[in-house]
Amino acid sequence: MALHLFTPHGFxxxxxxxxxxxxxxxxxxxxxxxxxxxITEMRTTLRISRAPGFLVELGATGVTVEVPREARATLCGLCGDYDGATGNDLRGPDGMGTSDARALAEAWRAPDFTP
Incomplete structure (x- = not known):
């Protein structure tokens, strides 16, 4: 398992x-x-941050994601769109909703980075 982050300045x-x-x-x-x-490390947590307000923390207990308010409802993926309505979060790359978390994760899997 790995986290891949694409930015204008690097992969x-x-x-x-x-x-x-x-x-x-x-x-x-x-x-x-x-x-x-x-990208910094604090004890057992890795922090990826970008000003203003974007934060991903990878720790022993899981992943935490925070996004700036202006980005909410413009995002997609396994973490949802951050618009505050959980009913529309479980959508695949095709925009179709699902209630199956495994199927959702499989739909978002990047085939070029998956063994």
Missing amino acids: ITVRRDRKVWLNGVPTPLPVELPGSLT
Whole structure:
């Protein structure tokens, strides 16, 4: 399992063991990229943040995502669209809704990054 983050300034991969690659090259922490994107490690948590207000935390208990208010209802994916209405969050890339979390995760799986 890995988190892949595409930015205008690079492609970031974070693996479960908290190893980080930038554009395919192993990269020591902390990482600072143009556009106010930083990756830091605090004890057992890896933080990916971008000003203003975008934050992904990867910790032992799971993943936490925060987005700026102006981005809400414009997002899609496994975390929903952040518009505050949970009834429309479980939508695949085709826009179709589902109540099956496994099917949703499979629909969003990136085939070019999945063994």
